[in-house]
Amino acid sequence: MKVLLVCTSGGHFSTMRGLKSFWSAHDRVWSTDFKDDTSSLAAEEQVYWLPYQAPRNVWQFLKNIPASIRIVWREKPDVILSTGASIAVNFAIAAKLNGTRYIFVESISRSHKLSLAGQLVYYLSDDFYVQWPALAKKYSRARFFGLAI
Secondary structure (H helix, E strand, O other), rough: OOEEEEEOOOOHHHHHHHHHHHHOOOEEEEEEEEOOOOOHHHOOOEEEOOOOOOOOHHHHHHHHHHHHHHHHHHHOOOOOEEEEHHHHHHHHHHHHOOOOOOEEEOOOOEEEEEHHHHHHOOOOEEEEEEOOOOOHHHHOOOOOOOOOO
């Protein structure tokens, strides 16, 4: 199975690294922004670097959409796994246009309400995971998967 891993730098990248037991067993490619933490990927992984897309930056979102669609079209992943943040929306749209399964994992910092990215991809996701049981109760399509209790 081929997996496209999508996340921004920082905490979202840390969350994706925490899912290594899943994605390490598969053929994979990454899409993220180039920062100190994500730069380590270049040595061992295939990476598509996108300009950082700040939340609510509509201009960068519009600029990154064509690149996101091209990446999905070129790589033809079986599944896209995203931990956010804003580029998750780009790839959710690209997944739907390409008929690709899309999985989103909400940030552990979101214990009472979904993030903006989570709200935007909630209905576009084939699987939507949260890390707090209360969120799974609040959002019917969400599944609890996490250590928080």
